Amino acid sequence: MTTTPHPLAAAPFRTVSDMLRLHADAQPDHPALRDEAEALSYGELDALVDRIAASLQRDGVRRGDVVGICALNSVRYGAVFLGALRAGAAVAPLAPSSTSDTLASMLSDSGAKLWFTDAAADVSALDSSLPCISLDGIALGRMFDPWLATAGSKPQRVDVVPGDAFNIIYSSGTTGTPKGIVQSHGMRWAHVQRGAANAYGPQSVTLLATPLYSNTTLVIFFPSLAYGGSVVLVKKFDAARYLRLAEQQRVTHAILVPVQYQRIMALADFGTHDLSSFQFKFCTSAPFRADLKADVLARWPGTLTEYYGMTEGGGICILDAHLFPDKLHTVGKPAANSDIRLIDEAGNEVPAGEIGEVVGHSTGMMTGYHGQPEKTREAEWFDPAGKRFIRTGDVGRFDEDGFLTLMDRRKDMIISGGFNIYPSDLEAQMRAHPAIDDVAVVGVASELWGETPVAFVVQRKGTLETAAEIKDWFNQRAGKTQRLADLILVDELPRSAIGKVLKRDLRDAYAASLSAKPSI
16 A cells, blocks of 8 residues: 655654644544543543643652553553653553562562552552552552542643653563563654554554553554544453454554454454455564465455564564565565664674574664663674664574564574474474464473474364374474474463463473473
């Protein structure tokens, strides 16, 4: 789809808060933000953001302070995020699925002056001395409405600069203790400018069914509002309800993670929904199978764009799947202003066509991990000229056309008998079996080989094959070093809130069961 370049694409730095104010002045009655229970126009949202910012300043929040939010998606959540920014604060959006101990650790690490929550958060281990405001009237702390400054209240203006912290996103990936990723106003403004190519505007309606604590959501949420579009928030994803809402709201823009696309496309009544309003669909955060991309392209109107990158920044690759149907096995080419390279274990760039760890540089890089300079240094790589890159931990290879194919996470690569085994290769081969609905392969300790692959399989409904039968089918077709040591049937694969398979959980569960198994 060809679009005329938007003036914001080359505009000097502005804040998202200032963009909201401009739209409130120009189109005060235009729908801005809605959820299942509440809807606000731009004028109403801007006024609420003013009241929130004034309330935060009244409570001692100053430029550079941090405000925490731990809740499900809602209009109030979005307004609080924007209000904190208008007050000059950075936001720490936290996952309500976190354990109470982890939540307490993240709040402490962020240095939040106060925080907002709802009934979805586990607060059993929290320090009650930290001021808290309840967004839903159910959670602990002061109720939102009585806390809020009176109607018409205005905050003191705070002039932020591109280097000021915008948010601290806590990401443990799938591997351990959460690390606070500090992202700047400049980085978010780069995302807004990049959004100029996606035809956001007063005519656009963006449906968000991923959580606001995820960078996946924020890279679409803020550009949608910065260009004056309408945003619809969903608290919890349900495939059937998502389609009904998309049809009802005449949605034009959406971002989903691969497992959400998978569940939507599997619905028997998918074809009965009128999705003709869709113009742009996006995907990120987890591996997106080529066959699933092809299915979305064939049956769902509008473009399909996959973004590959990290919350830490460091450049992105973009695959416009609708333009390159022969490259669906890749994650596309480096975006403009993204420098993506591949390095070996020694930190040297690999020759063209060879496999290496993906590192990237862009204007959208994190400042660093909050309060963890050593972790920040571990995540950095510098080229011989001193240019700073962020290490992704992913292993990939560029093809002759400059498209990047990902092999696996470096930590997930299996070294068995001295041979490198990429679980994604095995998973792709296994999906050819008609009884397999979903699969994850992990490496487990082996006395004979150092590591050996084990598969966890979700069967398609109605199939009757045993684990042994599926394992034998695969091993007869696999190379000698790729053969499975074990195959476990499971009801579902453990996933994070944004759809990443938690392979660490699978490895840990398998290791715990090894005492009852013979050595492998």
